[in-house]
Amino acid sequence: MTVSAARTRTPAAPELALADVEGLIKLNNEPRWLAERRRAAWELYEALPMPSTSDEAWRRTDYRRIRWAQAGSLLRPDGAADLKVIPAEHYAPLLGDRQGGLVACVDSSVAARELDAALAAKGVIFTDLNTAVREHGDLVEKFLMTQAVKPEDGKFAALHAALWTHGVFLYVPRGVTVELPLHSVFYPVSAGMSLGHILVVLEDGADVTYMHEYASLDREEQAAYVGATEILVGEGARLRYVALQNWAGNLYEFSHQRARVQRDGALDWVIGAMGGKLVKTFMELDLDGQGSSGRMSGLYFADGSQHMDHDTQQNHNAPNTTSDLLFKGALLDKARSVWQGMIYVDPVAQKTDGFQANRNLLLSSEARADSIPGLEIKADDVRCTHAATISKLDEEPLFYLMSRGIPRREAEKLAVDGFFGPIMERIPFEGVRERLQASIEAKLLGD
């Protein structure tokens, strides 16, 4: 029976087949373990229905306007790509003229793969994922989609596991401190689907700062990004991870991101979302070890008809764990955002301190924000709080700013800067903050 997707609740699926999986395996000459994982994931993918608005996690996000005929054709790795295709700001050094390494991909092909020699000598691995499969197969086999994001997490997680096209692998050995920040970028330029994977593994006591950027070439035809990010922070290890998304307006993103933190480890996770036509991201933090902590900070700013949906989960799985989530979003025009957050506290996780807050600023009467906090607490000696607000810019501060000669549009921009300030100051790179500020300004001033 053939039923038009537009008339049913169930969205259409992309036109992909097992042959695409086999094609990737052959193209990359992949080892047996990976080929088997891909095939198993494909089987799972085929067995799962496309998520629809009748599923709770997708209730507010309807992606049926995606045209899979354009967005669903697989962008396979195709030799080496030219770094110059990517605007230089996305790969320029993060601190003055320095960074510890760079991995860049255009569509699914590698455009740069560099690592400071001193870091490589310490055993740090920072390369693209296909290269890592060839050169560090044991490590990738151990960590790839086995502990954080798993194929069974959802339809798009299974699709990703079956068909991931490219990725970044960062591995920091036990006790190694990486002084210079590492940097990577995914930059799709074609219509079609790319499936990027970020796999970060910090062994016990490791310490690193890592920044990833998502951006793409603006074009008429639609594109899709089906991503996964996995972060494993070992005992006493410390990771500062910033991911900034500035997709072009033709791109649909579906991604799963999950971090696990072991005893006394600390994760400082910041995301910025500016672009994309529709973005659906699951972000999950698991505090697995006693005394571990995680801070999740998010900034999103949607305009036009953009739709951004962030689904966050903070899992306290051990005693004395601390999580702190702050997501702040602004919405212009007819843009729409969804934030759904949950703090889960396991029965064993006594002395937990969990916090979540989502603040939204509506800058147009046609914009809409949904904010749904949640707590599921199974231990008794815990402190968990949450807050959610949706508000407009107050006239009083605007009058104050204008009374000093600042025109209304600029006064609004200052007020929005102020709103985002607490997240902005968690980004440790001045150049990145300035770029983010500039894209906020461009949206506000309608450039």
Place this chain on the structure above:
Amino acid sequence: MVAALEIRNLHANVEGSPILKGVNLTIKQGETHALMGPNGSGKSTLANVLMGNPAYEVTGGQIIFDGVDILDLEPDVRSRLGLFLAFQYPVAIPGVTLANFLRSAINARRRDQNPDDKGISIPEFRRLLVDKMQYLEISQDFAGRYLNDGFSGGEKKRAEILQMAVLQPKIAVLDETDSGLDIDALRIVASGVNRLVGPSLGVLVITHYKRILDYIQPQHVHILMDGRIVESGGPELTDVLETSGYKPFFEKYGLVPTED
């Protein structure tokens, strides 16, 4: 030419109730005026209406600034013409530093003069700010703090005077700048104002109490009662208030004190 602020038969409502009922007052550059009145007489309404606060509705009259009727002008345009209001309750704007805010204000002025202006350079701005802060004896760490966020009452009022020093208005209205200040804070703020007073600055000090006028000495004093200026004179007018408060004025004009 000396600029002037001329308030002509000004009427204004707050939430539908008439508060200003025909105010007439002219302040020229180089003059210091005090406007005194009891609670509910319309002092803060006048200050807000002069600056163009959209929450207040002007129902009649004119405000002429430097020869231009400014009633239909937005607050930012009024500011760039040279009008300044030191707020009674400065608004906190977390996330925006005082320095960043002042630079935006200066750049708005420069772009108004020349749309191609690239803005004040960071070193030039820093010099200007440090210079004004030293002049007003304000600690330099102020510049990096979020605007009015967590400022004490005295710090807020000093920040207002700093803004006035940087923006160099022709006419400044100080709305109850003395409220909420202890005597030491008041002395510091008043001495800041006094440093700025001169032939190119006209000041309207709005106050309930005579206290601030011991530090900022006006040539002209006006009494506002029930939305009108009922008496104008020299500094001696404040002597009556010193001994008897506003009571004789209420009796003389047959008015009843409001509760707040």
